[in-house]
Amino acid sequence: MFKVVSTSPTFGKYSQDPITFLQSEGCEVVILSSEISHNEVALGRALKDVDALIVGVEKITSQVLEHVPKLKVIAKHGAGLDNIDLQAAKEKNIAITYAPGANRHAVADLVFGLMLSLAREIPNSSAQVQKGEWPRVIGVEMFGKTLGVIGTGKIGKEVIRRAQGFQMKILAYDLYxxxxxxxxxxxxxxxxxxxxxxxxxxxxxxxLNENSKSMIGRPQLEAMKTTAFLVNTARGGIIDEEALYIALKKGEIAGAALDVFSVEPFIQSPLLELPNFICTPHMAGYTYEALQEVGMITARNVLNTLKGKQPEFSYQ
Known part of the structure; x- marks a missing residue:
């Protein structure tokens, strides 16, 4: 029997299918509490006899990996691997798997929800009406506008597909x-x-990597149109939040919406005081459909690796 431990708070929470699948294949599945998952020492102790680790955004450092003599695979319950010390895992011959694109529709949908919310001032308008006011709100249209997409992987392509329905002119930037x-x-x-x-x-x-950290900082924000809107559902740290506050406060750009932040939970920031700023709690990839798909891909990656087979998606 293989022992599989998960630190991801959403693995198996909204659909039991991934856990049931692993159990049906003879795996013992243990879900760790957040108190353990976010404590480096406690996490290392909890993994000493584990064959597979499923992770969300929890930090898996080289110190944690010093205590995992049996660990064969770290399976990311999602796509980004920046929270895992990949070099340390490689040195210990621990396989890394992930689930790229499983939440692509969920994220792309939220991107458009945020862009429309910015363009039409939907959150502020709703709040005013709920307070008994009846404001005249003049927004801008997305139809026919120019959309800039930074990164054209699976999610970027889904955003582009939706933008075509708005007959937007699409510019893209990608290292590859x-x-x-x-x-x-x-x-x-x-x-x-x-x-x-x-x-x-x-x-x-x-x-989020050396090339993308603070990719959009003060120089880039100053270069944007004063009527432009900025959305980030990728990783906190790609946008310099201090520079963004200055740009929004001065009216150098029209608005911004962030779903991800350099420090989470995002509860203390001057950005929260600005009317042209929208924030959501890192929820872009969380729909029932996406969680079902990413959960099953993660479970299959774990099982295939433990049985010596090729996982669906692996790093290197």
């Missing part, structure tokens, strides 16, 4: 442009500076 997407004629790849200067709406869909 998708040639098929470019040949389709629906997207024009441009340098990042050009995308920032020309776009009416900008949305980010890239991992």
């Amino acid at each position: 442009p998708d040639q098929e997407l470019s040949k389709s004629g629906s997207v024009t790849y441009v340098p990042l500076d050009e995308l920032i200067q020309q776009s009416d709406f900008i949305t980010t869909h890239t991992d």
